[in-house]
Amino acid sequence: MRIEHQIRAFEQIFKNYDGLLPLHRFLFIYFKQNKKMGSSDRRWSSRYIYSFFRLGKALIKEEQVVRLAVADFLCNSTPSLVVETHLPALMAQMELPVKEKLALIQQTFADFKLADVFSFHQNLSAAVEKEDFFESFFRQPDLFLRITTGHLKQLLEALKAHEVPVQELSETTLALPNGTKLENVFPNQKFYQVQDLSSQKTGMFFEPKTWDYWWDCCAASGGKSLLLHDLEPSVQLLVSDVRENSLNNLDDRFHEAGIKKYQKKVLDLLQNNEQELHHYEFDGIILDAPCSGSGTWGRTPEMLYFFDEHKISNYTKLQKAIASNVVKYLKPGKPLIYITCSVFKQENEEVVSYLEENLSLKLEKMEVIKGYKDKADTMFVARLMKV
Numbered sequence: 610m611r612i613e614h615q616i617r618a619f620e621q622i623f624k625n626y627d628g629l630l631p632l633h634r635f636l637f638i639y640f641k642q643n644k645k646m647g648s649s650d651r652r653w654s655s656r657y658i659y660s661f662f663r664l665g666k667a668l669i670k671e672e673q674v675v676r677l678a679v680a681d682f683l684c685n686s687t688p689s690l691v692v693e694t695h696l697p698a699l700m701a702q703m704e705l706p707v708k709e710k711l712a713l714i715q716q717t718f719a720d721f722k723l724a725d726v727f728s729f730h731q732n733l734s735a736a737v738e739k740e741d742f743f744e745s746f747f748r749q750p751d752l753f754l755r756i757t758t759g760h761l762k763q764l765l766e767a768l769k770a771h772e773v774p775v776q777e778l779s780e781t782t783l784a785l786p787n788g789t790k791l792e793n794v795f796p797n798q799k800f801y802q803v804q805d806l807s808s809q810k811t812g813m814f815f816e817p818k819t820w821d822y823w824w825d826c827c828a829a830s831g832g833k834s835l836l837l838h839d840l841e842p843s844v845q846l847l848v849s850d851v852r853e854n855s856l857n858n859l860d861d862r863f864h865e866a867g868i869k870k871y872q873k874k875v876l877d878l879l880q881n882n883e884q885e886l887h888h889y890e891f892d893g894i895i896l897d898a899p900c901s902g903s904g905t906w907g908r909t910p911e912m913l914y915f916f917d918e919h920k921i922s923n924y925t926k927l928q929k930a931i932a933s934n935v936v937k938y939l940k941p942g943k944p945l946i947y948i949t950c951s952v953f954k955q956e957n958e959e960v961v962s963y964l965e966e967n968l969s970l971k972l973e974k975m976e977v978i979k980g981y982k983d984k985a986d987t988m989f990v991a992r993l994m995k996v
Contacts, residue, residue, distance in 0.1 A: 611690060612690040612691065612693075612694050614650075615650075615653050615654075615657070615690055615691065616674060616677075616691065618646070618650055618653070618654045619653075619654055619657040619658060619661070619677065620673075622636070622639060622654055622658050623658065623661070623673075625639065626639075626658070626911075627915075628911055628912075628914070628915030631909060632658065632659070632662070632909065632910075636651075636654075636655060636658070653689075656681070656685065656689070657677060657689075657691065659684070659910060660677070660683075660684040660685065661676065661677050661680050661681075662680075662910040662911045662913055662914050663680055663683070663726075663746050663747055663910040663913070664676055664679060664680040664683070664726060664913075665725060665726035665727055665728060665746065665910075665913035665914065666726070666728045666913070666914070667679075667721060667722065667723070667725040667726045668718055668720060668721055668725070669725070670720065671718070671720075674691070674695060675695055677691055677695075678691045678692050678694070678695035678696045679696065679714055679718070679721075682696055682699055682702075682703065682710060682714070683710050683711065683714065683747045684747050684748075684749075685703065686703055686704045687703065688700060688703055696717075698717075699713060707744055707747045707748060708744065710747075711723060711744065711747075723740065723743045723744070724739070724743065726743045726746055726913065727743050727746065727913065728913075729903070729916070729918055729921075729953070730743075732918070732921060732953045732954060732955060733952055733953065733954065734952055734953065734954045734957050734958060734977050734989065735954065736976075736977040736979075737952050737977060737979070737981075738979070741979075741981055741982065742952070742981045742987070745981035745982075745984075746906070746907055746910060746913065748984060749787050749907075749984075750787060750805075750980075750984050750985055750986065751776075751784040751785060751786065751787060751806075751983075751984040751985065752785045752786065752787050752789050752803065753778075753782060753783070753784055753785075753803070753804060753805050753806045753809070753985065754782070754783045754785065754801045754802065754803060754804070755781055755782060755801065755802045755803075755804045755836070755839075756780070756781045756782065756783060756801050757781075757799075757800045757801065757839070757866075758781065758839070760800035760801070761777075761780055761781070761783075763800065764783070764795070764800060764801060765777065765783075767794050767795060768783075768785070768794060771793065771794045773785060773786075773789055773794060774786055778806070781809075782806060783801075784806070784984070787908075791803070797865065798862075798865045798866075799865055799866065799867070802832065802835055802836075802862070802866070804832050804835075804836065805905075805980070805985050805986045805988075806980060806983055806985035806986075807904075807950075807978040807980040807983075807985045807986045807987060807988040808832060808833070808836075808950075808986065808988065809836065810978050810988075810990075811833070811836075811946070811948050811978070811988060812833075812836045812837070812839075812840055814944075814946055814974070814976075814990050814991075815837055815840055815893065815895070815944075815946060816944070816992075817837060817840055817841035817844050817892075817893060818841070818892065819841065819843050820843050820844070820845070821841065821843075821844050821845070821892035821893060822844075822845045822846075822847070822890075822891055822892050823837060823844050823845070823846055823847070823891060823892060823893040823894065823895065824846075824847045824849070824889070824893075824894045824935070824938065825837070825846065825847070825848045825849070825894075825895045825897070826849050826876075826878060826894055826895065826896055826931070826935050827849075827850060827878070827896060827897050827898060827899065827931070828848035828849060828850050828856070828859060828873075828897075829850055829852075829855045829858075829859070829897070830855055830858040830862055831848060831858075831862050831863060833895050833897050833948070834859070834863075834871075834895075835863070835866055835868070837895065838866070838868055845870070845871075846868075846870075846871040846872065847871070847872045847873070847874065847889070847891070848871060848872070848873045848874075849873065849874045849875070849876040849878075851875065851876065851877045851878070852875075853875050856873050856875065859873070860873075878930075878931045878935060879927070879930055879931065879934070880934075881934075882934070886938055889938050890938060890939075890940050891938055891939055891940060891943065892940060892943050893939075893943055893945075893946065894935055894936070894938070894939050894943075894944075894945050894946065895946045895948070896932060896935060896945060896946065896947050896948065897948045897949075898924075898927070898928045898931060898932075898947065898948065898956075898960075899924060899927050899928070899931075900924050900928070900949040900951040900956050901916070901920060901924050901951050901953060901956060902951065903916070903950075903951045903952045904949070904950040904951055904952045904980065904986050904987035904988050904989070905950050905986045905987075907981070907986070921953055921956065924951075924955075924956055925955050925956055925959070928947075928949070928956060928960050929960060929963055929964075929967075932945070932947065932960075932968065933967070933968060936964075936968050936969070936970060936995065939995045940995065941969075941995050941996065942994060942995065942996075943995055944973070944992050944993065944994055944995075945964075945970060945992075945993045945994075945995065946990065946991070946992055947960070947961065947964070947990070947991045947992075948988065948989065948990045948991075949988065949989045950986055950987075950988050950989075951988075951989060952977070952987050952989075956989070957975075957977070957991075958975070961975055961991045961993070965993070969995055969996050970993040970994065970995055970996065971993060971994050971996050972991060972992075972993050973992045973993065974991070974992050975989070975990065975991035975992070976989070976990055977989050978990060
């Protein structure tokens with residue numbers, strides 16, 4: 610039977626996946642190694658495994674195939690054999706909104722608790738509305754573009770010509786269906802950047818001045834630096850990261866964006882970098898800190914299943930240590946922009962309290978950017994001034 614074939618394929622993937630690689634990378638390798646799987650097998654296996662992980666630890670005592678059927682019902686509006694076979698009474702309800710589907714699951718399974726989807730809920734920042742946040746895991750986040758000023762019309766025309774559904778959120782932001790093949794639509798990346806909506810909103814905390822000298826100290830591939838440059842093109846930039854390959858990607862993105870004047874350094878910010886930085890003074894520092902990434906798990910739902918809670922304290926130690934090592938290079942009266950893509954209070958408000966109590970910093974403003982309301986990532990940002 611076809612359903613048995615689909616379930617076996619799902620079970621093989623689940624059995625072989627240990628959570629160490631991002632799921633999309635694992636699937637790419639797995640399908641490459643299992644060439645006998647046709648396109649239909651790959652499509653259904655991907656749908657089932659992603660749906661399964663979006664259920665988190667809810668109904669953990671139920672049979673695996675029943676949990677898969679529940680997950681697939683909640684995550685998708687089109688029918689599937691696993692729902693038809695194991696939840697036949699709900700097949701006709703596939704197109705209902707998520708909230709109504711959840712009510713049906715709660716009626717069907719007395720042990721179902723929405724909070725079990727995100728089993729680390731006791732660690733959430735107070736500003737996160739729990740029920741809305743938990744429900745968001747059953748919806749695929751969008752793909753967001755940040756548009757260079759003056760090029761919106763041109764990009765919209767290209768998307769229309771390729772029949773790509775698009776939402777125009779502002780003059781500089783577009784939302785597209787996740788998985789859109791941008792390389793088929795745009796010949797180059799000169800007039801846009803792929804950047805999550807919440808990540809774009811962190812720019813409201815930067816407030817750069819003409820000819821400022823800023824340091825993006827955990828720059829990765831440069832998304833925040835590009836945003837800063839668009840806000841104030843005269844800003845001088847130092848970008849650093851512990852990973853040289855990330856800075857190589859940054860070079861490529863800066864080249865595409867036409868940014869030529871910047872410095873870059875490979876730095877481990879947990880070490881003493883005085884020899885490299887002793888003469889530097891900055892008008893602003895962006896610390897996009899290493900974190901649990903819990904605000905992005907809508908894109909990587911496997912983390913709902915594999916994340917270990919003890920890792921939160923490891924990240925907070927990193928965040929405090931890095932902030933302590935970089936703030937010494939910040940001029941008095943200038944901002945440290947502290948950013949995480951976490952929803953955990955230990956990495957967010959509690960780190961900010963530590964920075965105020967132990968460093969020469971005073972909080973000006975902070976915010977949980979609630980991407981779960983906009984099919985985007987959820988992030989935290991704080992602007993602290995050096996006193």
